[in-house]
Amino acid sequence: MTYITLPHNWTPRAYQLPFFRYFARGGKRAVLVWSRRLGKDDVCLHQTAMQLVKTPGTYWFMLPQYGQARKAIWDAVNKHTGQRRIDEAFPKEIRASVNESEMKIAFKNGSLWQVCGSDNYNALVGSNPAGIVFSEYALSDPQSWDYLKPILEENNGWAIFNSTVRGQNHFTRLAHLAQTDPKWFYSNVKASEAGVFSPEQLAQIKADYIASRGQELGLGMYLQEYENDENAFAQTFNSVFSRAAGEKxxxxxxxxxxxxxxxxxxxxxxxxxxxxxxxxxxxxxxxxxxxxxxxxxxxxxxxxxxxxxxxxxxxxxxxxxxxxxxxxxxxxxxxxxxxxxxxxxxxxxxxxxxxxxxxxxxxxxxxxxxxxxxxxxxxxxxxxxxxxxxxxxxxxxxxxxxxxxxxxxxxxxxxxxxxxxxxxxxxxMILPLPKDFSVQGGKPAFARTEYDVI
The missing domain is CATH 3.30.420.240 (Nucleotidyltransferase; domain 5)
Incomplete structure (x- = not known):
């Protein structure tokens, strides 16, 4: 008898572990605000593999556009291993059949996994998914979630939204909801925090952006793509905080x-x-x-x-x-x-x-x-x-x-x-009081109103 361990031949990074723990405890909604190259799709693929083995059902991996799906997920190869990403996440030992034309995998326990596009969600009428991954949700049609949410609510299904930020839009609004709702899982990981890139590599990436795009646009691109700054391009002539202040x-x-x-x-x-x-x-x-x-x-x-x-x-x-x-x-x-x-x-x-x-x-x-x-x-x-x-x-x-x-x-x-x-x-605005200050029933005024700390 062949035994397969999931995730298969893959070890999550430290910042990815809370995501897996959340679903292991029965979580149903997750938002991943992760910068470039931090493995957003990989964790979602491996999480889906564990879920579909545990609970037989239909599972979708949804890209912004159906035309992206084959290149970004179905045919994508892990440059470190030389294997297709779907072959790493879904080992052949647990599969029943593969439909290359429809980008669909059937599994021996009856589960079905398919790559879809948010631009074609109307074609999914009548389906009953148990779990959906919305990849790069900031670029997806938000109506896809509006339509599919009632289905998941009815069947107690789960949904994962991963993306790099693209200004303030439906993804950031959803992220703000997840950040304050205890029922949701929320993770915001910047390139400078993940340990995937060295400080020297990030400095070079930033310098390359600035060299090719100019100071303002290049810095904005770096802050958006690698530091999850949803306001990287929002600064205008009448912004209180400059982009430089935001970076500092x-x-x-x-x-x-x-x-x-x-x-x-x-x-x-x-x-x-x-x-x-x-x-x-x-x-x-x-x-x-x-x-x-x-x-x-x-x-x-x-x-x-x-x-x-x-x-x-x-x-x-x-x-x-x-x-x-x-x-x-x-x-x-x-x-x-x-x-x-x-x-x-x-x-x-x-x-x-x-x-x-x-x-x-x-x-x-x-x-x-x-x-x-x-x-x-x-x-x-x-x-x-x-x-x-x-x-x-x-x-x-x-x-x-x-x-x-x-x-x-x-x-x-x-x-x-x-x-x-x-x-x-x-x-x-609070002007610090002396360390030995003691509250004796009074109401001391300490807020800085006319005081400039600089």
Missing amino acids: MRQEPPQLPPLCRVAGIDLARFGGDNNVVFIADRLTDRSLVEVRVEAWAGTDAVFTQGKIAELLTTYHVHQALMDGDGVGGPILDNVRALCVGRNIAFEEYHNTATTGSYGTKTTQGYFDLAREALSGKVFLRDERVLSELGARLYEFNQKGQVVLQNKREWRKEAGTSPDFADAAVMAS
Whole structure:
């Protein structure tokens, strides 16, 4: 008797393991935001092989266009082994038959696997797939998922969406959903984090892009393809954060001791908005280093204030600034009460008008943070924070002051408010108190409103 182990003659990399663990525990929805050459399709092929052996059914591997399928998947050869990728993932010992013309494999246990195109999803009418891989979903027809989702919901099937980013589109919106929904698996891995390329190789790739495409376009291509920057080409003349600032925020922070730990808290005001807690360290050189970003939506005030208090105490936050507009005031009072004895200094924030160059305190906070970022003093990892900061635009009001783009306009384009960016900016506005500060029932004002850290 012949025994076959799946994945077959293949070992996943460290950053790929959580993906396999998620499905081993019964997961059903996954989004992989992985940069070039990190093995997106390979992990999906091997995962499908395990699933179709475990649960007999029909499984699809869907490319953006049917015409791409043969070259990209069916006939594709692994340059390291010289074998077809489908032969590596689906060993011949478990197959019953292969239909080359229809790019279809039947298996001995009754399962069927086929390569399809999202541009031809209407031809799949009447099928009942148990699992679907949407490869390079950023380039796929989003209606394919709209049509196929009810089928998978009915039969408890699974779906995987993998892609390199292509600006802000249906893939990034789905990724943002997966990032905040605990039922989904979300993974964002950049080339600089995966260990597949050396720093020297990445530096050369970036230099080659710039040499062939010019500084702006070349850098944008590199940031999009290798650093998963969905705003790589979104920067315009009226962007608050420059592309250079965005690149610097993705670098590794200095190994310096923290001066204090701060938290910016943005509360949801409209349905679909997120409650966001952004926690960061201010280092001794005044750098701001992201520690944790937590977001949730659709909960009542009791859950929200309990969740905020839990995060602030778990991560030993020293100072917290919470949005006091709307429902913020009562929630802040309750959070403060829940954190009695934790020595956390709280402050309520209001976006009031100013008489200076900036029309509001929040506008000034964004520009202060942008200047810090450009000087190499801000270090972030969360892609949603980076994305929203990079997409923030400014304009001028009737007084000639600089103001941020109206949130109504943002909501028309993005569907939600820039909650993640707002929370990060609030955290950056906190002026650290002395280490020996002790909360004695007072409400000390510590938020930086007229202070320029640079």
